[in-house]
Amino acid sequence: VNVVTGPNFSGKSCYARQVGVLVYMAHIGCFIPCDRARITITDQILARISSVETCAVPQSSFQQDLTQMATILRRSTPRTLVLSDEFGKGTSPSSGIAVLTSALKKLSSIKCKVVCTTHFLEVFSLGLLKDGQDGIKTLQMAVHIPSSDQDNPVPLFKLEEGVASSSAGLVCAKMAGVKRSVVGRANEILGALKDGKAVRPIAIMNNDNHVLQPESKAALRMFLGNDSWLNATNEQVDALQDMIVRM
Numbered sequence: 747v748n749v750v751t752g753p754n755f756s757g758k759s760c761y762a763r764q765v766g767v768l769v770y771m772a773h774i775g776c777f778i779p780c781d782r783a784r785i786t787i788t789d790q791i792l793a794r795i796s797s798v799e800t801c802a803v804p805q806s807s808f809q810q811d812l813t814q815m816a817t818i819l820r821r822s823t824p825r826t827l828v829l830s831d832e833f834g835k836g837t838s839p840s841s842g843i844a845v846l847t848s849a850l851k852k853l854s855s856i857k858c859k860v861v862c863t864t865h866f867l868e869v870f871s872l873g874l875l876k877d878g879q880d881g882i883k884t885l886q887m888a889v890h891i892p893s894s895d896q897d898n899p900v901p902l903f904k905l906e907e908g909v910a911s912s913s914a915g916l917v918c919a920k921m922a923g924v925k926r927s928v929v930g931r932a933n934e935i936l937g938a939l940k941d942g943k944a945v946r947p948i949a950i951m952n953n954d955n956h957v958l959q960p961e962s963k964a965a966l967r968m969f970l971g972n973d974s975w976l977n978a979t980n981e982q983v984d985a986l987q988d989m990i991v992r993m
Contacts, residue, residue, distance in 0.1 A: 747850055747860040749875065751867060752887030753914035755921065756901045758863035759795070761887065762829045765861050766791050769827055786825070786859075792818045793829040808836030815849055826858040832865065842866060847874045854881040865913045877909075886910040965990055 750758050768778050772785045794814040805813065811833060818828055833849065834842030843866045853860050869875045870884065877884040888904040898921050899914065916936065919929050938945045968986055972978060 747854045747862065747881050748883050748885050749850070749869075750861065750863045750885045750887065750905070751865070751910035751913075753889055753899070753901070753910065753912070754865075754918045755899075755914075756887035756889050757903045758887055759831050760903075761905065762831055762861045762863050763795065766793060766827065766829050788827050788859075789823055789825040790821070791827045791829065792821060793831075794818060794833050795829060795831040806836070811836055812845070815845075819849065819852055822853060822856050822858045824857045826856075828853055828858055828860045828862075830860065830862040832863055834864075834866065839866070839868070843868050843872075843874070850875065850882070851880065857881070867909060867913070870909050883907075884909045889914070 750761060752758050768780075768783070769785055769788055770791060771778050772783065773788060794811060815830070815833060818830075822828060830849075834846040836842070837845075846862075846864060846866055847869050850860070850862060870877075875882050884907065885905050886908050887910070888902040888906050890900040890902055899917055916929055916932055919932065920926075935945050965986065972982065
């Protein structure tokens, strides 16, 4: 069971699809573009890669993903190739991680060959899966990280051993043209979450060009400067009310 991690733009999904195509081509006698290959006899290729939503099927995208995975778990044999691309992402992270981990352990017990791409790095950081244990092997797509912030990371489309340190979601947002202010704010939120700190509101009142009047800015600054007004003193509440009245 090969679990492939890496940033969004690194080529994980392309790699999984490529494995399926090459195995199929080899089985029908086609030339495959490589110097050498070792491909065992495969009875079927089962894929959980994409879902097509339609009104004719009364299921959400996550339900369709679950239906596809349920079929894979029922039909897989030791000679089956299973391709899974970001299974479990359509629900809460905790539920998605739990379902993904259970599915991979079941596929491992069947002893079929699996290529699974995921952004759920927690399956390894929490010790739910371990490299080299129960048939699990960790792989990552290599990315060149430039020394300057002015340059974007470059995907190398090279498979290496190990687990990626990050999915580089903010880097992807920057490369997609998301406004710098939005990416900067997202970075602040990410840093606060990693450090276990409260996410501070955006201090828009500090902008002198803002349409708010000075009295409004002062009231907002005072309101946002207090972490919890539930524990505020009477003097603080009275001062805020006086500011609001002057507005």
